[in-house]
Structures are given as C-alpha cells and as structure tokens.
Amino acid sequence: SPKIALALVAMKYVFHSEAMHAHLQTAIRTLKELPREEAESFITETFIYLKALIPSKEKEELKMDFIKTSEAYGYETIAEAEExxxxxxxxxxxxxxxxxxxxxxxxxxxxxxxxxxxxxxxxxxxxxxxxxxxxxxxxxxxxxxxxxxxxxx
Structure with a gap:
C-alpha cells in the first residue's frame, strides 16, 4: 500500500537524505490512491516522525517537499498539522x-x-x-x- 511504501522509505533512508528525496517523491505520488483524510493524516504523521530524526540542515528541504505535496493535493499544510x-x-x-x-x-x-x-x-x-x-x-x-x-x- 502507499502508506507502507512511504513509511518504509522514511525509515530506510532517514539518515541518507539524497536517497530519501529520490524515493520519497515516488512514494508520495502514490498517496493519491488513498482517501483524502487518510493521506492527509499519514503525510502529517510521517513529516512529524521524520522531522524528529533527520539532521536540521535537511529539515527545511523535507518540509518544502511535504508542503509541495500538501499543496498539490489540497491537504492541510505542515504548519497546520504541527499546530x-x-x-x-x-x-x-x-x-x-x-x-x-x-x-x-x-x-x-x-x-x-x-x-x-x-x-x-x-x-x-x-x-x-x-x-x-x-x-x-x-x-x-x-x-x-x-x-x-x-x-x-
């Protein structure tokens, strides 16, 4: 499922940002298959999980990727999720x-x-x-x- 794919990518590449970005984009695209609420919730939870683990210099890049995905699919923004x-x-x-x-x-x-x-x-x-x-x-x-x-x- 898209959720499992995204979770596995996040866990596998959490300390390898370049590889994670490459695989993360593919996994995120498959989220379109999920119902809107489920995808939105999963993106939020995944971002919060990754934010706690990745080095600070790469957090902004990851945040931008999630923001682009959220905006593209009309999901809530990361700021809203964090709030x-x-x-x-x-x-x-x-x-x-x-x-x-x-x-x-x-x-x-x-x-x-x-x-x-x-x-x-x-x-x-x-x-x-x-x-x-x-x-x-x-x-x-x-x-x-x-x-x-x-x-x-």
Whole structure:
C-alpha cells in the first residue's frame, strides 16, 4: 500500500537524505490512491516522525517537499498539522492539570469538612455540658472553646 511504501522509505533512508528525496517523491505520488483524510493524516504523521530524526540542515528541504505535496493535493499544510499536534498536546496537558487540580481541591475540601465537623462536635459537647450545669472553666478545658464562645452557645 502507499502508506507502507512511504513509511518504509522514511525509515530506510532517514539518515541518507539524497536517497530519501529520490524515493520519497515516488512514494508520495502514490498517496493519491488513498482517501483524502487518510493521506492527509499519514503525510502529517510521517513529516512529524521524520522531522524528529533527520539532521536540521535537511529539515527545511523535507518540509518544502511535504508542503509541495500538501499543496498539490489540497491537504492541510505542515504548519497546520504541527499546530494541531501542539494543540492536542496542550489539551492533553490541560486536561491532566484540571484533573490534578480537582483531586487536590477535593482533598482540601474533605480536610476542611473534617475540621468543621470536629469544630461542630466540640460546640455540641460544650453546649451539652453547659445545659447540664458544668462550670465554664471545665467546659473550656474539655472543648477547647473560649469562655466567651461557651456563653454564646
């Protein structure tokens, strides 16, 4: 298939730019046989793969070859493809950050809830002691509340 041919050429000649250019042109021409979306996606993925492996001086030549192919067949440009890939990575990172934030927020909320529950329990105990005639000093020692807080119960 054209996809396999292009992938094999890309892998075989990735470090031999002249040979790759010669074979790549032939492989790219066969992409016309693929459905548009499939060819567009494959060109984008192949370019991103090759871009990471080839020497920097040859990246511009390769980019121009892919741009010519993309323009000839009306596929998205390499810049658009790179932008989409970057946006996808950004979105993934953003989602992961939100998930971490939510988990942290839930943990903080649970801790605050426990603290509020303990505070409410101290108030209930103090109120029960007050209603049963215990001294303010005793209630303050047992509950940890101030005498003023106990009077206001």
């Amino acid at each position: 989409k890939a970057l946006a996808a990575k950004y979105e993934e990172g953003r989602d992961e950050g939100i998930e971490i934030g939510v988990e942290k927020g839930i943990g903080i909320g649970m801790e605050r809830g426990r603290e509020e529950g303990r505070e409410e329990e101290r108030r209930e105990i103090a109120k029960a002691l007050k209603n049963n005639g215990a001294s303010l000093d005793l209630i303050a020692n047992v509950s940890g509340l101030s005498e003023e807080e106990i009077r206001n119960l």
